[in-house]
Amino acid sequence: MVNYRANLMICGGTGCIAMGGLDLKDALEQELKGKGLDNEYRVVITGCNGFCAEGPILTAYPEGIFYKKLTPDNVPFLVEEHFLKGRPVEKLMYKEPEKKHAVPAMKDIPFFNLQVLRALRNKGLIDPESIDEYIARDGYLGAAKALMEMTPEEICETMTESGLRGLGGAGFPTGRKWASCAGYPSDEKYILCNGDEGDPGAFMDRSIMEADPHVVLEGMIIGGKAIGARQGYIYVRAEYPLAVKRLRIAIKQAREYGLLGENILGSGYSLDIEPYLGAGAFVCGESTALMYSIEGRRGMPRLTPPRSTEAGLWGKPTVLNNVETLANVPQIILKGAEWFRVLGTEKSPGTKVFALTGSINNIGLIEVPMGMPLRKVIYDIGGGVPKGRKFKAVQLGGPSGGCIPESLLDTPVTFEDITETGAIVGSGGMVVMDDGNCMVSVSKFFLDFTADESCGKCTPCRIGTQVMLDKLIDITEGRGKEGDIETLVDMSYDIIDGSLCGLGQSAPNPVLTTIKYFEEEYRSHIEEGWCKAGVCKELVTFYIDEDCKGCGACKRVCPSDAIWGEKKIAHHIEQEKCVKCRSCFARCKFGNVRTGPASLREELIKKQAVEA
Numbered sequence: 001m002v003n004y005r006a007n008l009m010i011c012g013g014t015g016c017i018a019m020g021g022l023d024l025k026d027a028l029e030q031e032l033k034g035k036g037l038d039n040e041y042r043v044v045i046t047g048c049n050g051f052c053a054e055g056p057i058l059t060a061y062p063e064g065i066f067y068k069k070l071t072p073d074n075v076p077f078l079v080e081e082h083f084l085k086g087r088p089v090e091k092l093m094y095k096e097p098e099k100k101h102a103v104p105a106m107k108d109i110p111f112f113n114l115q116v117l118r119a120l121r122n123k124g125l126i127d128p129e130s131i132d133e134y135i136a137r138d139g140y141l142g143a144a145k146a147l148m149e150m151t152p153e154e155i156c157e158t159m160t161e162s163g164l165r166g167l168g169g170a171g172f173p174t175g176r177k178w179a180s181c182a183g184y185p186s187d188e189k190y191i192l193c194n195g196d197e198g199d200p201g202a203f204m205d206r207s208i209m210e211a212d213p214h215v216v217l218e219g220m221i222i223g224g225k226a227i228g229a230r231q232g233y234i235y236v237r238a239e240y241p242l243a244v245k246r247l248r249i250a251i252k253q254a255r256e257y258g259l260l261g262e263n264i265l266g267s268g269y270s271l272d273i274e275p276y277l278g279a280g281a282f283v284c285g286e287s288t289a290l291m292y293s294i295e296g297r298r299g300m301p302r303l304t305p306p307r308s309t310e311a312g313l314w315g316k317p318t319v320l321n322n323v324e325t326l327a328n329v330p331q332i333i334l335k336g337a338e339w340f341r342v343l344g345t346e347k348s349p350g351t352k353v354f355a356l357t358g359s360i361n362n363i364g365l366i367e368v369p370m371g372m373p374l375r376k377v378i379y380d381i382g383g384g385v386p387k388g389r390k391f392k393a394v395q396l397g398g399p400s401g402g403c404i405p406e407s408l409l410d411t412p413v414t415f416e417d418i419t420e421t422g423a424i425v426g427s428g429g430m431v432v433m434d435d436g437n438c439m440v441s442v443s444k445f446f447l448d449f450t451a452d453e454s455c456g457k458c459t460p461c462r463i464g465t466q467v468m469l470d471k472l473i474d475i476t477e478g479r480g481k482e483g484d485i486e487t488l489v490d491m492s493y494d495i496i497d498g499s500l501c502g503l504g505q506s507a508p509n510p511v512l513t514t515i516k517y518f519e520e521e522y523r524s525h526i527e528e529g530w531c532k533a534g535v536c537k538e539l540v541t542f543y544i545d546e547d548c549k550g551c552g553a554c555k556r557v558c559p560s561d562a563i564w565g566e567k568k569i570a571h572h573i574e575q576e577k578c579v580k581c582r583s584c585f586a587r588c589k590f591g592n593v594r595t596g597p598a599s600l601r602e603e604l605i606k607k608q609a610v611e612a
Contacts, residue, residue, distance in 0.1 A: 004042040013048025016055035027072035047211020049124040053363035066106040097361040119327040122212040131253040134214040142330030146222045147267035155226040161337035163349040168322030181227040181309035184317040191229040192320040195236035198282040199398025202429035204353045205323035209243035213250035219326030224271045232273040282453035301501035344370035348414035358432040375409040389434035397426030399446040400506035402513030422513040438535035439518040444472040450507040461504030464495040476536040480526035530597035537580040541601040548592040554584035
């Protein structure tokens with residue numbers, strides 16, 4: 001066995017691989033071999049490190065030196081300086097936003113050191129395709145304890161005492177769900193994992209399956225023992241090929257080690273697990289639609305009761321948990337319910353994983369204790385809004401969630417507190433928006449998604465979401481009229497009350513929250529014909545004010561050559577050439593590119609004609 005001086009961990013999540021992570025690995029191994037260092041440094045492809053926007057990422061352990069945005073061209077210098085001469089390379093390290101000094105160690109970067117990892121405890125630390133590395137970090141000890149030392153009742157009781165709630169969106173207590181299913185006698189039961197993550201901007205479950213697939217299997221083994229299931233399925237969307245690959249490798253390894261199949265660890269309990277690839281329908285994230293899909297039927301929700309715990313897959317008692325929920329189970333069983341409750345709040349214990357995206361400096365995957373204020377998540381971990389823009393809103397819960405304004409940024413991240421704002425915690429999508437976003441357009445975007453993804457089974461969702469979408473399109477294209485806002489609100493509650501499943505019941509949330517917190521933007525669109533954010537092309541005119549410094553930045557990015565003016569003299573936009581692409585508005589650092597109502601365009605055209 002080789003005694004390596006250090007482990008060089010390269011992020012092998014989908015994002016880093018797309019940015020050249022595997023090419024970096026090949027170049028690093030070749031350079032180390034050329035320098036005679038291949039027996040001193042071990043190169044490992046891990047799962048997602050979490051700091052997605054900084055990839056490809058390399059972390060050198062045991063020091064934890066963190067390198068970001070590496071390319072194969074960086075490798076010769078890096079190997080020569082750091083791994084041969086022992087001089088870490090500062091210019092390849094992370095620098096905090098608006099600060100110039102490098103932060104060498106990962107543990108000192110705020111993005112990492114303010115997190116608490118439980119579901120993500122193995123991210124970036126192990127080879128996800130090695131069962132031995134998972135076992136070396138206490139893997140399968142929770143399953144062994146559950147199988148050898150605990151009864152199904154004791155497992156359910158421990159989960160209930162822990163307070164773990166479903167982390168895929170519903171927030172239902174996991175222990176209660178398991179105990180309910182365990183109470184129904186049946187010759188066959190099923191344990192299912194929901195990896196069908198369809199929210200725009202969400203990649204929490206995908207990253208766990210890519211980085212730590214064995215934790216999903218271990219959680220299912222424990223849940224299967226609790227309810228008496230002998231067969232399990234992991235429902236994962238086919239658009240996650242790397243997650244599917246690593247799950248299949250993990251299942252094969254677990255079978256070879258006697259951790260799946262007949263008489264696991266000699267305990268007398270048997271369980272097998274198979275992946276099932278979904279075709280990408282958002283509605284199949286709903287439990288009953290997901291089960292219909294596994295059965296080979298069209299993925300459409302059904303009426304409840306009976307609940308799935310009584311009559312689920314093929315009419316048999318079934319438990320469905322999402323990836324993140326199952327990832328918490330092994331540590332709860334191993335360390336106890338009280339250990340889990342140390343973090344979080346009384347009603348929302350533990351942690352939550354979020355995909356932090358949008359207009360934020362530190363884009364990536366984070367895990368924070370429940371109860372942390374949104375402001376701390378966005379500014380301390382996320383690094384705030386980039387490029388001098390101002391925070392405007394954060395969208396929580398994906399298309400089923402809502403937009404939370406700056407005035408509510410001190411809201412604690414708990415199921416109850418977020419729900420009070422009109423949003424939901426959901427599966428964990430957290431999309432930050434700055435003052436360049438139009439909230440009417442944002443609500444239209446999410447409603448367009450849910451209208452398109454409606455299965456069509458129930459009329460309120462099938463017809464109602466489309467009628468609301470048409471109304472929003474009218475507003476953003478200048479055809480809005482008095483009473484439209486009230487109509488949208490009334491229709492929202494009709495759809496919520498009448499829809500069959502959670503997709504329709506939550507579809508109006510983005511509309512309701514944007515009207516609640518940003519009604520003035522709707523009124524500006526309807527009454528003034530003006531999208532002040534400059535997003536809705538039919539409702540905006542761009543012009544340059546007299547304070548323009550004449551720096552030429554706007555002129556250089558204009559694709560239609562519509563901006564003219566001499567250097568250090570105020571520039572102008574030729575309205576007849578302007579295609580309203582918004583490039584000048586986004587580029588100007590001084591705020592001299594302004595927006596006006598659509599009606600202003602004709603006035604400016606006439607003025608420019610006179611001046612010409």
